Amino acid sequence: MQTGTSRGMKRLAGGAALAAAAAATVAMTMPATASAATEVQPPTVVTAVDGSTLDITVTNPNVLNLLDAQSCGAVAFDATKLPAVLADPTVVLEPGFVAWATNPIERVLANGTGDAVKTFTTPELPDGAYAVLGECLSLTTVANPQTTMPQIVLVGGPLGGMQFGS
Numbered sequence: 001m002q003t004g005t006s007r008g009m010k011r012l013a014g015g016a017a018l019a020a021a022a023a024a025t026v027a028m029t030m031p032a033t034a035s036a037a038t039e040v041q042p043p044t045v046v047t048a049v050d051g052s053t054l055d056i057t058v059t060n061p062n063v064l065n066l067l068d069a070q071s072c073g074a075v076a077f078d079a080t081k082l083p084a085v086l087a088d089p090t091v092v093l094e095p096g097f098v099a100w101a102t103n104p105i106e107r108v109l110a111n112g113t114g115d116a117v118k119t120f121t122t123p124e125l126p127d128g129a130y131a132v133l134g135e136c137l138s139l140t141t142v143a144n145p146q147t148t149m150p151q152i153v154l155v156g157g158p159l160g161g162m163q164f165g166s
Contacts, residue, residue, distance in 0.1 A: 042146035043072040043108070045134035047153050052124040054153060058102070058134055059117040062110040065138070070110040072136040073102030076122060079129035079152050099125055127156025 044059040054076055062070040077085070077098045084091050092098055100122040102108075108118045130153050137145035 043134040054122045057119040060108040063114040064110045070138040071107035074134045075101040079131040
């Protein structure tokens with residue numbers, strides 16, 4: 001049974017990834033078909049605090065499928081906004097809502113061995129708690145991406161650098 005949180009995370013990634021999927025569609029030379037749908041696995045995301053920035057490592061566990069390319073990314077936002085995201089994941093598309101998101105052209109594309117990885121560094125962030133979510137999708141699963149559970153990390157202050165969640 002899928003929980004409201006799980007559905008919310010999937011809707012979040014679907015909305016946030018729509019622009020990325022559109023960019024990927026333009027970049028692909030072989031269009032995907034519904035019959036070529038791929039089972040997409042969620043990424044592994046490791047977040048580390050480095051002063052006032054986050055180093056977010058996204059590993060795409062999916063094996064390259066030329067007919068249905070898979071890519072992964074992540075978003076980071078003020079953790080106090082997590083209830084709003086769970087209630088309406090499309091809020092991440094509002095200007096200024098996220099503190100950082102993977103640039104669509106820098107998404108982690110699947111490779112032949114299922115271990116493609118990139119580390120991204122956010123710009124400097126104000127002190128506070130941030131939620132980090134990872135997601136993977138393919139061209140045929142853009143409406144149903146696979147997401148990670150939120151990681152909560154603290155930037156600055158006496159507890160800066162602590163991480164909660166997986």
